[in-house]
Amino acid sequence: MKKRVYIVYTGGTIGMTATADGYAPVSGFLERQMADMRELTHRSMPEYTIHEYSPLLDSSNMTPAEWLLIAADIRDHYDEFDGFVVLHGTDTMAYTSSALAFMLDGLRKPVVVTGSQIPLCEVRSDARENLITSLIIAAEHAVPEVCLFFGAKLLRGCRAKKVHADGFDAFDSPNYPPLGIAGIDIDIQERFVRLPSSRPLEVAAMAQPVVGALRLFPGISGEVTRNMLQPPLQGLVLEAYGVGNGPENNPGFLEALTDAVDRGVVIVDCTQCLRGTVDLTDYATGSALARTGVVSGYDMTAEAALAKLHYLFAIGLDPGEVRNQMQRDLRGELTLPE
Numbered sequence: 001m002k003k004r005v006y007i008v009y010t011g012g013t014i015g016m017t018a019t020a021d022g023y024a025p026v027s028g029f030l031e032r033q034m035a036d037m038r039e040l041t042h043r044s045m046p047e048y049t050i051h052e053y054s055p056l057l058d059s060s061n062m063t064p065a066e067w068l069l070i071a072a073d074i075r076d077h078y079d080e081f082d083g084f085v086v087l088h089g090t091d092t093m094a095y096t097s098s099a100l101a102f103m104l105d106g107l108r109k110p111v112v113v114t115g116s117q118i119p120l121c122e123v124r125s126d127a128r129e130n131l132i133t134s135l136i137i138a139a140e141h142a143v144p145e146v147c148l149f150f151g152a153k154l155l156r157g158c159r160a161k162k163v164h165a166d167g168f169d170a171f172d173s174p175n176y177p178p179l180g181i182a183g184i185d186i187d188i189q190e191r192f193v194r195l196p197s198s199r200p201l202e203v204a205a206m207a208q209p210v211v212g213a214l215r216l217f218p219g220i221s222g223e224v225t226r227n228m229l230q231p232p233l234q235g236l237v238l239e240a241y242g243v244g245n246g247p248e249n250n251p252g253f254l255e256a257l258t259d260a261v262d263r264g265v266v267i268v269d270c271t272q273c274l275r276g277t278v279d280l281t282d283y284a285t286g287s288a289l290a291r292t293g294v295v296s297g298y299d300m301t302a303e304a305a306l307a308k309l310h311y312l313f314a315i316g317l318d319p320g321e322v323r324n325q326m327q328r329d330l331r332g333e334l335t336l337p338e
């Protein structure tokens with residue numbers, strides 16, 4: 001029996017065509033292109049069904065409402081298919097792959113998020129390779145987690161980051177090894193892959209919380225920080241310097257953080273660096289932040305931290321429980337210190 005893959009087509013460059021305004025997605029275009037690809041009917045390829053979303057979106061236009069739509073779509077077709085491929089724009093792909101990792105609780109089948117830098121219809125496109133290999137991985141390989149496949153690398157979805165604006169090697173997971181590499185063979189690194197969940201798949205009903213992100217910069221004022229933290233904000237990813245440091249000589253800034261934490265805002269300290277982990281005990285500038293009540297995001301990407309904050313508030317946890325869960329490893333998104 002041929003394996004069956006469900007393709008969720010959300011938009012992005014992969015399916016775009018040239019229009020008078022530049023590249024844009026056009027309904028039905030990608031499916032027609034794929035129908036003309038003889039390699040997709042090869043006996044080594046799975047059968048697939050495409051669900052094209054309307055409207056097709058450039059991923060810069062996506063919101064958490066679309067994350068939930070995709071998660072619910074996968075849940076609704078979960079039993080009928082062996083694996084899932086999500087075709088998505090690259091700009092916010094790492095946010096969506098992080099969010100899906102949290103939302104699809106109890107996953108036992110592969111969900112592979114992919115896209116391309118050049119549309120499938122173009123001669124020099126990277127879409128063909130990304131699409132074909134993602135379909136094979138979703139159908140044939142034992143990776144029961146949300147992954148992101150791009151430029152020959154299979155990455156954990158909640159560890160991935162867009163690291164190149166125009167290269168074919170656009171994604172990396174700087175703090176976690178690739179789950180696989182597609183060379184002559186598709187080599188899955190089993191020791192890095194999560195075990196299948198023992199629970200049934202569930203996508204919780206979700207509220208729409210208000211979370212945000214603030215990247216520290218030299219000279220940030222207490223006023224800017226306080227404005228950012230105003231109600232109705234519930235959670236903030238604070239992208240701090242190095243191992244999680246910020247200005248300890250800036251009382252306005254520190255007071256704005258303390259006041260927000262006292263009101264129940266959950267502030268998660270992540271690093272602006274590409275690699276490495278937050279440690280708020282290393283420097284006085286880190287301890288000053290810790291004293292305001294911010295919690296460590298350890299080595300989480302800012303994308304995963306934002307998606308996780310959103311998810312935890314969306315499922316209705318109170319701020320105390322969100323704080324706890326932010327500091328625990330839920331889906332392989334962070335490494336706790338030994």
Ligand code: ASP
Pocket residue numbers: 011012013014057058059060088089090091092115116117
């Ligand atoms: N702007 C596009 C998007 O994210 C870029 C891409 O798909 O590569 O939808």
